[in-house]
Amino acid sequence: MKVQIDPERCQGHGRCYDLSPDLFTEDDEGYGQVAGDGVVPAGGERAARVAASNCPEKAIVLVEEA
Amino acid sequence: MTVDDRFVRDFREGQEEPLGTRNEIITGPVSDWATDFSHVEPEWAADPYPIQDDLRGRCPIAHTERFGGGWLPTRYEDVAAIAYDTEHFSSRAIIMSNYRPPRDIAPVGAVPPISSDPPFHHDARKLLLPAFTKKEVAKREEAARAFCHSLIDGFEGAEIVDAARDYAQHIPMRVMADMLGFPPEDGPRFREFVEHALEGVNLPPEQRVANMGELFDYLLEQIRDHVADPRDDLTTYLIDAELYGRKLEPSHVAGTMALLLIAGIDTTWSAIGASLWHLAKTPADRERLVAEPGLLPTAMEEFLRAYAPVTMARLVKDDMHWRGVDMKADDWVLLSFPAANRDPAQFDRADEVIIDREINRHAAFGLGIHRCVGSHLARMELRVALEVWLERVPVFGLADPSTVTWAPGQVRGPRTLSLRIG
Numbered sequence: 001m002k003v004q005i006d007p008e009r010c011q012g013h014g015r016c017y018d019l020s021p022d023l024f025t026e027d028d029e030g031y032g033q034v035a036g037d038g039v040v041p042a043g044g045e046r047a048a049r050v051a052a053s054n055c056p057e058k059a060i061v062l063v064e065e066a
Numbered sequence: 067m068t069v070d071d072r073f074v075r076d077f078r079e080g081q082e083e084p085l086g087t088r089n090e091i092i093t094g095p096v097s098d099w100a101t102d103f104s105h106v107e108p109e110w111a112a113d114p115y116p117i118q119d120d121l122r123g124r125c126p127i128a129h130t131e132r133f134g135g136g137w138l139p140t141r142y143e144d145v146a147a148i149a150y151d152t153e154h155f156s157s158r159a160i161i162m163s164n165y166r167p168p169r170d171i172a173p174v175g176a177v178p179p180i181s182s183d184p185p186f187h188h189d190a191r192k193l194l195l196p197a198f199t200k201k202e203v204a205k206r207e208e209a210a211r212a213f214c215h216s217l218i219d220g221f222e223g224a225e226i227v228d229a230a231r232d233y234a235q236h237i238p239m240r241v242m243a244d245m246l247g248f249p250p251e252d253g254p255r256f257r258e259f260v261e262h263a264l265e266g267v268n269l270p271p272e273q274r275v276a277n278m279g280e281l282f283d284y285l286l287e288q289i290r291d292h293v294a295d296p297r298d299d300l301t302t303y304l305i306d307a308e309l310y311g312r313k314l315e316p317s318h319v320a321g322t323m324a325l326l327l328i329a330g331i332d333t334t335w336s337a338i339g340a341s342l343w344h345l346a347k348t349p350a351d352r353e354r355l356v357a358e359p360g361l362l363p364t365a366m367e368e369f370l371r372a373y374a375p376v377t378m379a380r381l382v383k384d385d386m387h388w389r390g391v392d393m394k395a396d397d398w399v400l401l402s403f404p405a406a407n408r409d410p411a412q413f414d415r416a417d418e419v420i421i422d423r424e425i426n427r428h429a430a431f432g433l434g435i436h437r438c439v440g441s442h443l444a445r446m447e448l449r450v451a452l453e454v455w456l457e458r459v460p461v462f463g464l465a466d467p468s469t470v471t472w473a474p475g476q477v478r479g480p481r482t483l484s485l486r487i488g
Contacts, residue, residue, distance in 0.1 A: 011437040014200055018363070018445075029195035030442065053425045054367075056433055 001040040002063040003048050005032050009059035019054055020047040032059070070305065070313070073289050077316035078282065087166040087396065089134035091268050100125035103138050105162065105377065105400060106268055111474035118405040119417070127391050133162050133267075136379075136398030137391065138405075142429070144389060145406035148380060148399055149433040154388070155380035155399060156183050157436065161476060162379040162398045163267035165274070177325040178318055180436060187435060193307050194322070197245075197300060200442040206241060207446055213240050214454035225488035226465045229346075229455075230339040230480045237451050238334035241443070242327055247299030248288055255284065260332045263324075265475045285320045285327075300326065326440075334444045336375035336479020338451045343480050344369060344419060345456075346464045351421050356460045359453070365421035366448055371428035372419045374404040377476040378432065403429045404478070462487045 003023055005016070012030035016023070023044060025033045040048045052060040096102050096109065099117050104110065110117060121128045122140040130136050139145055148155050158172040159165075160180055167176065175181025179190035196202065217236055221227050239253040262277035269277070288301060296302045304319045314322075345352040355365055378401040382393045393399075407428045410416040431438035438444065464470065465484035473481050 011434065012195070013431060013437055014442055017200070026200055028199065029192065030199040050424065054427055056427050056429055056431075056437075058427075 001045055001048060001065060002038045003034055003040060003051070004038060004061040004063060005034055006059045006061060007031070009057045011057050011059075013056050015054045015056065016051040016060055020044075020051040023048055024051060070293055072313065072316045072319075073286065073293055073305075076286060077320070086168045087134065088271055089164050091164050091270070092132040093268055100128045101130070102132065103128050103130045103400075104132050105138075105476065106265075106474045108474070111472045111478065114404065114478070115408060115417070118402065118408065122405065122409060127389060129391070133164055133398055134166065134396075135394065136162060136400060137382075137393060138400045138402060140402060140405040140409070142406040142409035142412035145401055145403065145429065146433050147389075148401055149378075149429075149436070152184050152187075152435065154383055154386060156383050157181055157187075157378075157380060158183065159381055159398075160379050161264065161267060162400050163274070165271060166381065166396055174318065175321075176317075177321040177328075179322075179439070180325050180329065181321070184435070189309055190318070190322070191435075191439065193304075193309065194439050197303065198439050198441075198443055200446075203443040203446050206244070206443075207450060209244070210237065210241055210447060210450045211454060213237065214451055215458070218454065218458045221459075221487060226484055226486055228483060229342045229485045230335070230483040233455070234338035234342065234451065234480075234483075235331075235335045237338060237447055238331045238444075241334075241447060242330040245300050245330075246288070246323060246326060247292060247297050247301045248327075252284075256327060256331055259284070260328055263328045264332060264477050265473060267475060281324055281327075282320055285323050288323070289316075289319060329438075330440055330443070332473070332477045332479075333375050333438075333440075334447050336473065336477055337370060337373070337444065337448050339480035339483055340373035340375065341366065341369040341448065341452055342455065342462075342485070343464075343470065343483055344373065346462055346483075346485050347467070348419070349463070351419070352456075352460075352462070354421065355452075356456055359456070361422060362449060362452060362456075364423065364426075366445070366452065367426045367428065368419055368421050368423045370430040370448075371407045371413070371423075371426055373479075374407050374428065374430035375477050375479050376430070376432070376438070377402045377404060377478075378436070379476065400476075403432060459487050 010032050016032045017026050025035050027033050052062050118140045126141045128138040158175045173183040173186040179187050182190050217233050239256050243250045259281045292301045380399040382397040384395050408416045431441040462485045465486045471482040
């Protein structure tokens, strides 16, 4: 699984980096950033789903790999 | 280097009184909430949720002739659509009152960036964002925590305290005074400014103008003090800030300071108070949070959802048919994030407070480009205020539920909250 942030939707609420700081960070203006390459490590799927399901702007995209 | 003389003269001098539109002030009991709503009547202040739930079921976009005409959507999807639609809805006024500023005040508005429309909005907001990131506000946590402890130290020996007056209100007042570089002892004046701006919407226009004049007199005094003696705070930052290669207009500097002062205080004060009110009347939740402090971040989001303090307003730009109603140019829209947050179409068991609610896509800090710029600061203050309270005062309850009072208007929270702590 990979996480992505749609920069057109993100407004900097910061729920992703509050809830799942291993997967997301903030930039200098508070907008969410994917940490590293966005690949969710084994066992991190739940954290990715929690972040996505709490984003008020629905800006987080989960890409399930085949 | 040239001397900064922007604030030597009062920037309001020589400005014509803005024309705008005033309308008849209508007060008194509401006949039917679907056709005559008012967010400043006591029934709404005391408990708006049954009213909102009723409207969502029978008339999801309610109307009023008060305030010169306005609409109240109560479904999440409608509130979200309006928050995202800056093409049809303007932020040139965001407090629903009996006065509409003239159209040419857009896109800046009186208190940028909350009163600004695109494209100016983006640039004015960008100036503020770096000071309000989670990382930046974390630097204030230690001082906020020490201050909360000092407030509780002041309860020594008391059996009953007013958690709104003696605790909640002081925390954001102190934090905002520190951030803006204002004297901390001016807290009582801040309270007056907040009440004038947000609760006095049905006062006669002359009174409202005089009240806002007092706020801007105070801000100009602070600005001049900072021009003479620059400091590492937001006031000096705004005085020095540049947009489009120039220093900001004096009215922009003062307007943004007014916004930070008003919106930074009343909102967080309300969120802290409402959370303590809930815990005081719900012993099971209080006991669980004392036993499981790790649950607080999740519980806090639920308090923000269920008791969202802030409602915004918009003005309709042009006549249009919108989702079944005929909106007219300059009609108000009361953008109720609290109502959106209790829409059962968006939240399971929307009317229940569930402190371990895992999925909570609430809109307490707004949606879209006007997301509360201070949301990270508010969350830090709310968390620290509740952590310190629960650590120091783990057992408490309402002293007398009938004496709890709530602020009317667009920022709602307890203003009197007597708690038995001894």
